[in-house]
Amino acid sequence: MENSRIHIPNEKENESIGSSFNHLVKVVEETERTLGKVVWDFSDVTFLHPFFLAPLAIYKSQTVKEIVCESISLPMQSYLNSIYFDRMLHFENAAKETAEMVIEQYASHTHIPLCSFSMTDANKDAFSSIARDLIVRQAKVGAGISTPISYFISELIDNIYEHSESPNGFLFSQFLEQEGCIDLCIADSGITIFKSYEKAGLFQEEIGQDESESLRLANEGRSTKNRPGAENRGYGISTSKRMLVEGLGGSFFMLSGSAFHRYEKSDINYYADVGKFFHWNGTLILLHIPISAPSNFNYIDYLE
Amino acid sequence: MKQNIKLIDIFGTDLFSRAKASELNAKIIHNANEVSLDFYGINFMSRSFTDELFNIIVANCDKTFNFLNCNETTKAMLKSVSEGREHERKLGLPHPKMYKFENQKQLVDFLIAQ
Numbered sequence: 288m289e290n291s292r293i294h295i296p297n298e299k300e301n302e303s304i305g306s307s308f309n310h311l312v313k314v315v316e317e318t319e320r321t322l323g324k325v326v327w328d329f330s331d332v333t334f335l336h337p338f339f340l341a342p343l344a345i346y347k348s349q350t351v352k353e354i355v356c357e358s359i360s361l362p363m364q365s366y367l368n369s370i371y372f373d374r375m376l377h378f379e380n381a382a383k384e385t386a387e388m389v390i391e392q393y394a395s396h397t398h399i400p401l402c403s404f405s406m407t408d409a410n411k412d413a414f415s416s417i418a419r420d421l422i423v424r425q426a427k428v429g430a431g432i433s434t435p436i437s438y439f440i441s442e443l444i445d446n447i448y449e450h451s452e453s454p455n456g457f458l459f460s461q462f463l464e465q466e467g468c469i470d471l472c473i474a475d476s477g478i479t480i481f482k483s484y485e486k487a488g489l490f491q492e493e494i495g496q497d498e499s500e501s502l503r504l505a506n507e508g509r510s511t512k513n514r515p516g517a518e519n520r521g522y523g524i525s526t527s528k529r530m531l532v533e534g535l536g537g538s539f540f541m542l543s544g545s546a547f548h549r550y551e552k553s554d555i556n557y558y559a560d561v562g563k564f565f566h567w568n569g570t571l572i573l574l575h576i577p578i579s580a581p582s583n584f585n586y587i588d589y590l591e
Numbered sequence: 592m593k594q595n596i597k598l599i600d601i602f603g604t605d606l607f608s609r610a611k612a613s614e615l616n617a618k619i620i621h622n623a624n625e626v627s628l629d630f631y632g633i634n635f636m637s638r639s640f641t642d643e644l645f646n647i648i649v650a651n652c653d654k655t656f657n658f659l660n661c662n663e664t665t666k667a668m669l670k671s672v673s674e675g676r677e678h679e680r681k682l683g684l685p686h687p688k689m690y691k692f693e694n695q696k697q698l699v700d701f702l703i704a705q
Contacts, residue, residue: 305702316695408610416605434635434664441607441637448608499689522638522675555705557688564695586664590638590671 291321298336307338330358341459341472371400378404397462431580442523453477476569479544498546499558530589538575594623599632606636612643631660641672
């Protein structure tokens with residue numbers, strides 16, 4: 288049987304999250320439709336945006352499809368190797384010092400390669416801390432941005448740990464100096480947000496079969512684990528999002544199962560269901576983080 | 592009996608996760624009646640960690656807890672979570688737009704138009 292050839296689109300450095308998502312849907316959907324071996328053809332590619340590349344690598348690592356990458360230019364191949372596109376760096380209950388040593392090699396780079404890390408309590412915290420330190424060093428940001436970055440990473444990874452039942456988390460970061468921003472991708476391959484609510488038997492009347500509704504509830508802070516009158520759960524996503532978009536002027540994107548959510552300063556704030564033609568195994572979050580905060584930004588103002 | 596717990600010695604400089612905070616419970620001496628949590632050297636404390644910390648304090652309501660050497664952001668986080676636990680959260684968010692796409696073309700057209 289002849290291999291099916293799928294063209295990987297070339298992208299621009301200032302690609303919007305929407306456009307990268309568009310490309311991702313196209314490639315994943317075509318790949319899923321194909322029987323047998325699939326060839327991803329990189330002949331048109333001179334640049335790939337982090338928000339297309341990271342999800343694509345995560346998809347490739349998780350799918351049962353046999354995918355072969357061909358016609359990759361030398362500079363592109365060198366970049367793909369350096370970010371571990373084909374085989375992610377994996378941190379399995381690594382002692383902090385060991386992980387630090389591996390990651391330290393990237394101190395002079397502008398990216399953290401595609402990493403998977405086991406979702407044990409100690410490992411995810413050690414990894415989160417090392418990743419945060421490296422992102423901050425690479426982009427040379429001060430406390431005004433490093434504290435929000437700590438908040439995003441800690442809350443979003445803790446959320447995966449608490450809700451997704453995923454054995455591993457994924458992280459990729461790229462500092463884009465010319466744009467003055469950090470593009471950060473955090474993901475899991477566990478149960479989706481919709482399934483998490485379903486499993487907890489909560490908000491089922493509101494959600495029904497609508498996965499985008501479950502994303503809305505999660506983004507509004509309706510936790511599946513809250514004990515009313517005692518705990519204070521559900522702030523992780525919603526506060527991260529407000530701090531990033533309203534405070535720092537960045538962009539937020541979340542994909543889980545068959546729904547996605549986009550929130551950006553330029554009046555983009557919506558949820559969408561794409562279940563008729565697309566499904567993502569797990570949850571993926573993309574954060575476009577400016578490296579300089581507006582003068583009136585104060586982290587404390589966003590702690591509800 | 593007074594007990595002083597240096598958080599940096601147990602957790603390092605970052606207090607990240609809810610599960611980490613729950614480890615603190617095992618460190619609290621049963622017959623201590625005053626526990627001082629020393630935040631010296633702590634760079635960052637997450638909301639999840641803070642909330643779980645308050646769960647521990649509630650579970651040890653026979654003891655007095657003091658917070659020592661907090662930096663400005665740690666202080667703000669403690670205040671915010673403490674207040675948040677006493678009041679029901681007012682969401683008050685504007686209802687966002689909800690879309691349903693039937694096929695890939697609809698999605699592509701929509702995303703291009705933005």
